[in-house]
Amino acid sequence: MIAATPPANATIASTGAAGETASKLDAIAAQIEAANQRISSNAASIETAAKRLNTLEDTLDSTRKGSENGLIVLAKADQRLADIQAQIDATKQTQTTGAEAIANVARRVDSIEMAIAKSAAQASQHETVSAITGKSADTASQPALAAISQQTSEPQPRIASAVPAQTGGHITAPDTAKPAGDRANDAARTDLRIAEVEQALAFNKAADINTAKLVAELQAQVSATQQTVAGNTDVIAGTTKRMDTLDASMARMDARIADGERSLTANVATDSDVAKLVAELQASLASLDKRLAGDEQSLTDNSAADAETRIRVGALEAGTAAIAGTTGQLQAENKDQGKRITSLEAGLASVSATAKEALDRAIAAGKLAEGKLLFETVLSEAVAEFAFDKATLPKAAKVELKTLAEKLKAENQNVYIEIQGHTDNVGGTAGNMALGQERAEAVMTYLNSEFGIPLHRMSALSYGESRPVADNKTKSGRAQNRRVVLVVLK
Structure with a gap:
């Protein structure tokens, strides 16, 4: 998802x-x-x-x-x-x-x-x-x-x-x-x-x-x-x-x-x-x-709306090609929705790039049986609610991770998960690299301790501030850049 x-x-x-x-x-x-x-x-x-x-x-x-x-x-x-x-x-x-x-x-x-x-x-x-x-x-x-x-x-x-x-x-x-x-x-x-x-x-x-x-x-x-x-x-x-x-x-x-x-x-x-x-x-x-x-x-209504929005985004991500063909029509119907789609496209482009890099690293390490990308899950601040300069997992992030773990267990596939930590550009480069690593490792530890996913089937790394998906000059852009991406490979 x-x-x-x-x-x-x-x-x-x-x-x-x-x-x-x-x-x-x-x-x-x-x-x-x-x-x-x-x-x-x-x-x-x-x-x-x-x-x-x-x-x-x-x-x-x-x-x-x-x-x-x-x-x-x-x-x-x-x-x-x-x-x-x-x-x-x-x-x-x-x-x-x-x-x-x-x-x-x-x-x-x-x-x-x-x-x-x-x-x-x-x-x-x-x-x-x-x-x-x-x-x-x-x-x-x-x-x-x-x-x-x-x-x-x-x-x-x-x-x-x-x-x-x-x-x-x-x-x-x-x-x-x-x-x-x-x-x-x-x-x-x-x-x-x-x-x-x-x-x-x-x-x-x-x-x-x-x-x-x-x-x-x-x-x-x-x-x-x-x-x-x-x-x-x-x-x-x-x-x-x-x-x-x-x-x-x-x-x-x-x-x-x-x-x-x-x-x-x-x-x-x-x-x-x-x-x-x-x-x-x-x-x-x-x-x-x-x-x-x-x-x-x-807030309850908005949470329900957010859940519905995430479902809709999942559907949009599943049909990226179809959305790309009808972007002009959607922008004509709803200007605000068009802005969100534009932002999603930029994010997807960045995610796809890091997902390909994850696939290459897993193949090189011999971690995969088939060598293909199954899906990606992004824990942005809107979902994970990471506090500024903190790596502690909030409750919302744990809910998303529970959904992911239950899905993997239900499909019963021999998968490999690369967990990528990203930050905004506030602070020094070295500090942001360390913070991204801490966030990725926090997710990996939680999946292992709570749901029994083996540590050898996961890896954690940090991109720091090097792969933004939005403009760091705005508050909303920095919030989007503070994220954790889970790339599921097979």
């Missing part, structure tokens, strides 16, 4: 459309990937802002608790100061009461001293009168008067510092006109009252000592409280400063949170735009899928 035709226009158009569709799909996939990355980045930013907000709330709670504890300490200190101040006020009140009592004692002592002085003066006058009159009526009373004088003179220093608050009465001057027994009783009462005054003085002295101790203790407590207050003042000052710092930090963080919220708002808007873009892209993708399905259907 011979296939040396250039690609059909429909095939080229479908291939171009498929390539354009693939490019658009790649661009859409890239846009979707970029949108997903932006969404992931926005989600990470939102999570980071939430963590920072939680940290700020924890810091604020800790600061509030510290402030509340400081206020509790201050309240306790204020209560303690109030208690101490109440104790100080009570002490001052006690001191004031003691001072008033001492003043009252002093006034009563002055009264006692005046009464004693008056009594002494009256006694002196009485003695003077007795001496003048020479009366001895009161001789018996002299010891009593001396005792009274002694009793009244001895307690005077003590009375000077005594407190009469406990006596509850007023001391009156002794009446010298009283009988001696009455004066003795008065002296006894005076001693009793003096004893009571001394006891009261001792009690007040003990009270003064206790008051002094209490005042000293209260002063020590006041001093300690003042130190505590001073320490609390420092703590309050430090706490206030720290709270000011935290307030400033909170203000900055509030500003940053506000910025973050604005950024999140912008990101939400951006996400909305991205969602719209994704929806549009998905709609475009659906449309492209439909177009791609149509393109695939067109």
Whole structure:
């Protein structure tokens, strides 16, 4: 089966459309990937802002608790100061009461001293009168008067510092006109009252000592409280400063949170735009899928058309003489078909030349029993789809080779196959020769490994760029020149 035709226009158009569709799909996939990355980045930013907000709330709670504890300490200190101040006020009140009592004692002592002085003066006058009159009526009373004088003179220093608050009465001057027994009783009462005054003085002295101790203790407590207050003042000052710092930090963080919220708002808007873009892209993708399905259907139809074309070319090759006689009529009916026939004729001329050379080589090597050419098969790029500068067999070429192998096995003829590799003129001559050889050997290896055609019944060689069948100046011409020719001999 011979296939040396250039690609059909429909095939080229479908291939171009498929390539354009693939490019658009790649661009859409890239846009979707970029949108997903932006969404992931926005989600990470939102999570980071939430963590920072939680940290700020924890810091604020800790600061509030510290402030509340400081206020509790201050309240306790204020209560303690109030208690101490109440104790100080009570002490001052006690001191004031003691001072008033001492003043009252002093006034009563002055009264006692005046009464004693008056009594002494009256006694002196009485003695003077007795001496003048020479009366001895009161001789018996002299010891009593001396005792009274002694009793009244001895307690005077003590009375000077005594407190009469406990006596509850007023001391009156002794009446010298009283009988001696009455004066003795008065002296006894005076001693009793003096004893009571001394006891009261001792009690007040003990009270003064206790008051002094209490005042000293209260002063020590006041001093300690003042130190505590001073320490609390420092703590309050430090706490206030720290709270000011935290307030400033909170203000900055509030500003940053506000910025973050604005950024999140912008990101939400951006996400909305991205969602719209994704929806549009998905709609475009659906449309492209439909177009791609149509393109695939067109490719399927074109493949069927290509198969039909290859069948027709085979028929044309089988009747080359008849086609040559009716070329003018075919050109009149279809100008494009005439161009294809012209190209086929040029290809056939080149193929025939290489086929004759293959026949000569096989005869010289003694490979043939009858020495005749059976047929040729051309694997052009339109069929084999060789990639540029590659020797790997594509799927389409394997399909053609399977058809050839099945045909040879069905005919069961002892044939010899020469596999010829051809290239375009892109690149150096040596490189193209090597590339053509690689393509020919790839075909030979495949026929042997997949279909069991013996290697000694095949050979592979390269013509490189030396036998073009089309113009290398055009893309389609270079595609026709990249081919593998199988010459089947017997």
